[in-house]
Amino acid sequence: MGQKKTPSLGRVLLWTYGFSFGLFGLYLLLGGRLDSPGFALFALLYMWVPGLVALRFASQEGLRLPLALRPNRYWLFAWLFPVGLTLLSVPLSLPFGRWQGLKGLQEAIPNLQPLPEPLLWSLLLLGLLAGATVNLLAALGEELMWRGYLWEKLKAQGFWPASLEIGLYWGFWHAPLILMGYNYPQHPLLGAGMMTLFSILLTPALLYVREKGGSILGAALLHGTLNAVAGLSVLAVERTNDLLVGVLGLPGLFLLAAFNLYLRRRGF
Secondary structure: OOOOOOOOHHHHHHHHHHHHHHHHHHHHHOOOOOOOOOHHHHHHHHHHHHHHHHHHHHHHHOOOOOOOOOOOHHHHHHHHHHHHHHHHHHHHHOOOOOEOOHHHHHHHOOOOOOOOOHHHHHHHHHHHHHHOOHHHHHHHHHHHHHHHHHHHHHHHHOHHHHHHHHHHHHHHHHHHHHHOOOOOOOOHHHHHHHHHHHHHHHHHHHHHHHHHHOOHHHHHHHHHHHHHHOOHHHHOEOOOOOOOOOOOOHHHHHHHHHHHHHHHHOOO
């Protein structure tokens, strides 16, 4: 039997960006916007394009992507780490925005009846539930590529160089959505750069969980839970500047940089 041909990384990325950006262009041509009823479905499909590309090339190469369902303490870390980021980012955001508690939730859902303040934080429990179920499955589409296939291809470079390269590719993949106004509606252009920085700084935590936890599912759990709870950090604090408030703003970058320094000092 002949050896299976290994495609270049450039070819894999061309497929990933080509299909992802093509899907985005089709969504726009069909009149889709952030506030369109079909945006959630489009976002799910967009997240799974990299995963489908990764599965195709991994199968072609005979490359095994670890998807063992064996929860361990690193999975628990993956589940709770986004909650810690969210809670810690709130006080760090207060120099840049005023505390507004449930007011932000009621503005986001105009017809919502007045609710007690503690309910805002009880939403973290719903976020944990979503992060371990539907959000995990959605995030798995991305993780199959970024912390799955690409990590297998780049890990020989070492943890930190590979994290930087994967984070750059991942950040660039977000660009169409960010330029559309997603996550940083006040600063879509600067937001694309901010999202790339965020992607670079978050990648070591995701790779840490993926390696220590022994499965891409651990990284998907962290990613999915973060997607579920991070929004609370901008509901609780007035979003005067979306680059300076919340998990995706300056506080989140600071906290992730601190965690990466901790990993580095531990010799990871």
